[in-house]
Amino acid sequence: MKVKVSRKAHFNAAHRLYRKEWDDTKNYAIFGKCNNPNYHGHNYELIVSVTGEIDQETGFVVDMKILKDLIRSKIEDALDHKNLNVEVPEFKSLIPTAENIAIVIYNKLRPHVDSNKELEVVLYETPRNFVTYKG
Ligand code: NI
Numbered sequence: 001m002k003v004k005v006s007r008k009a010h011f012n013a014a015h016r017l018y019r020k021e022w023d024d025t026k027n028y029a030i031f032g033k034c035n036n037p038n039y040h041g042h043n044y045e046l047i048v049s050v051t052g053e054i055d056q057e058t059g060f061v062v063d064m065k066i067l068k069d070l071i072r073s074k075i076e077d078a079l080d081h082k083n084l085n086v087e088v089p090e091f092k093s094l095i096p097t098a099e100n101i102a103i104v105i106y107n108k109l110r111p112h113v114d115s116n117k118e119l120e121v122v123l124y125e126t127p128r129n130f131v132t133y134k135g
Contacts, residue, residue: 004120005061006049009071011080014039015096039083044101045124046075048109052117062117074108098125102133110135 016039017031027035034040048071050062082088084096090104102123113119124130 001054002051003054003061004049004051005064005067006047007064007067007071009046009048009076011044011046011076012041013044013079013082013084014041015084015091016040017095017097019095039085042125044079045127045130046071046105047122047124048105049120049122050113050117051120052114062113070109070112074112075105078108079105098123098129098131099133102131106133106135 015034016036017034018027019030022030048067050067052061054061079088079101084091084101088096088104091100094100094104102121105123106119106121109121110119118134120132120134122130122132
């Protein structure tokens with residue numbers, strides 16, 4: 001019997017979406033306000049879910065305290081109050097869209113979650129825009 005366990009988290013970060021191969025007109029046409037050369041911030045809401053069998057001794061799929069500490073150390077410490085383009089190595093050559101941020105978050109967490117459990121990352125860039133990545 002598999003159960004999905006979820007933990008919510010939050011971080012603020014700045015970004016700019018652009019491709020250096022494209023001129024300003026095309027960058028603005030594709031990325032709109034997120035192309036602002038001076039960067040801008042988003043209040044990202046994150047939901048990390050782990051799905052798996054319940055441990056018969058603890059009754060847990062995953063210890064929430066461990067999951068909470070993992071999200072803090074691997075994600076919040078790395079991304080919160082950062083300029084993603086400038087300060088986060090993963091985005092040196094990767095456009096920091098919500099899609100790519102979700103994949104980076106997944107890849108940071110995956111090695112620390114039991115391999116027999118499924119990991120899912122849901123990332124809200126705005127209250128109405130969100131993406132989901134499950135590996
Ligand atoms: Ni943006």
